[in-house]
Amino acid sequence: MYKALCWPDERFELCSQEMVRDFIALNCEGVKHGVTNCKQLSHFRATNDILKPKELFHRRKIRQYPIDPNFSHGVVDRSFTPMHELIAHKYQSDWLEAQMKRLAHLYEQQHGALDTFRSEACRKEAFRAYEAEKSARLGMLGQGIPRSGEAG
Numbered sequence: 001m002y003k004a005l006c007w008p009d010e011r012f013e014l015c016s017q018e019m020v021r022d023f024i025a026l027n028c029e030g031v032k033h034g035v036t037n038c039k040q041l042s043h044f045r046a047t048n049d050i051l052k053p054k055e056l057f058h059r060r061k062i063r064q065y066p067i068d069p070n071f072s073h074g075v076v077d078r079s080f081t082p083m084h085e086l087i088a089h090k091y092q093s094d095w096l097e098a099q100m101k102r103l104a105h106l107y108e109q110q111h112g113a114l115d116t117f118r119s120e121a122c123r124k125e126a127f128r129a130y131e132a133e134k135s136a137r138l139g140m141l142g143q144g145i146p147r148s149g150e151a152g
Contacts, residue, residue: 017053017054018053018054019043019052020052020053020054021049021050021051022051022052023045025050025052026044026045026048026050027041028090029044029048029050030044030045031093043058067096107152
């Protein structure tokens with residue numbers, strides 16, 4: 001009569017359930033007692049018996065922590081992207097600015113690593129001689145081998 005008015009209690013149902021061997025607990029206890037091979041483990045299981053209720057044997061673990069709706073498979077959801085920023089190509093311009101800042105040192109004028117001329121006048125004289133001789137050399141920039149004559 002009163003059973004309909006109260007919640008079912010699992011503590012009383014555990015006594016009436018069928019008990020099965022708990023192999024995980026048996027293996028843990030075997031390791032604690034120094035069991036190292038298969039023969040010793042089978043002997044340990046035969047002499048020791050650890051039981052647990054059959055219903056608990058197949059029951060899944062219940063999460064102890066609350067589930068956050070912002071998580072999916074352990075990864076936080078991405079925040080919402082405003083449409084006006086997409087339309088204005090804000091992300092592209094931000095990326096280009098970041099690249100230019102990161103590579104600014106590459107675009108600066110670099111000075112020569114070697115200074116092989118005695119003076120600036122010697123360097124200018126050598127450059128004038130190179131420019132004058134350029135037409136007599138093969139190649140697009142006039143840096144190839146000297147022309148020796150036309151084949152005919």
